[in-house]
Amino acid sequence: MEIVRLGPSSAEGESNDRNATDxxxxxxxxxxxxxxxxxMATLYCGDSSTQSKDVAANEPTETAYAVFRRGATVRSSQSENQNESAAQIVGGVWIATRSFIERDLHLxxxxxxxxxxLFAARMIPEERNRGAYSVLLRKLLWAETSSDQSNGRGAEAGEVTQVWTAINPANxxxxxxxxxxxxxxxxxxxLVRVGPLAVAWRGRSSADIAVAMRPKWTWRGSDSPLRMTVEPITSQRDSTANSD
Known part of the structure; x- marks a missing residue:
């Protein structure tokens, strides 16, 4: 899996997708x-991360974004909520905070x-390749990476909100x-899992950002999963120096 960071795009191809936007x-x-x-659209019914012992049970850790197909009979004079109520949800995607557990991989x-x-992104089959996912992704990335100080997402520490996901290069x-x-x-x-055994190793790496896996393998993945973090290289070096 390729671990990538996503952000709003200003690419020219985006502005040409007017039909999808409409x-x-x-x-x-x-x-x-x-x-x-x-x-139902994404085939995901989690909150997977409630399994994490590090997250309080009453703390929401996952939110969903939906993409709607506008109803053919909806008039522009109607309110936004009325438009959406007349539309059909044709796909969605999920965002996790604090932690996320990939149960099948014990990760x-x-x-x-x-x-x-970002995980569990899916469009219903008849809406694929029509631009719906691009509309959804643009909205999500704009909302999640907003610099609004009131959102409490790392603003006090001067951090820019980062949206990460895993992409299968073969897909x-x-x-x-x-x-x-x-x-x-x-x-x-x-990552490879065989029964209770799960093993992970790193492939091609980045010069600036690192994926840390601790431990490298586990026999008790349900109770003690592999744990992954994404950190700047400088942060990893500082952590290593402090532990010496």
Whole structure:
């Protein structure tokens, strides 16, 4: 898996996708009914990270964004919420804070205060390759990386909110979908799980950002998963020096 950082894009191709912008609208999920519909569209019903012993059970750690197909009969004079209620949710994506557990791989991703993890992105089959995911991704990245001081996302520490995700290099559709929005890479990691045994190792690395895996393997993945962090190289060196 390639661990990449995503951000808003100003690429020329984005402005040319006018038909997709007119056909779709995206925003953060605002109700239990919408959440249920996004769960159906993305085939994800988690909160996976509630398994983490480091996260309080009453702290929300995951949020969802939905993309709507605008109803054909909706008039421009209607309000935004009325437009959305008349539209169909055709896909969605999830964002994790603090930590995220990939159960199938026995992997826990630990996130800094200013980091987010994007996962479980999916469009319903009949809406793929029509620009819906680009509309969704643009909205999510703009909202999550906003510099608004009131959002509390690492602003006091002077940190810029970072959205990270894992992309399978062999999945060419996923590579193309995220290409315009990829602005950094922390390199590649490889994971293998056989029953209770999970093993991880790093592949190609970055000069500026590192993926740390601790431990390298585990026999008890359900209780003690592999733990991954994404850190600047300088932070890792400082941590090593302090431990000597």
């Amino acid at each position: 056909a779709y609208q995206a925003r953060k999920v605002a109700s239990a009914e919408e959440l249920e519909r996004v769960q 826990q991703i630990d996130l800094a205060e200013h980091q987010r993890w 060419h559709r996923s590579v193309r979908a995220h290409a315009l929005y990829q602005n950094a890479s922390a390199g590649r990691i490889h």
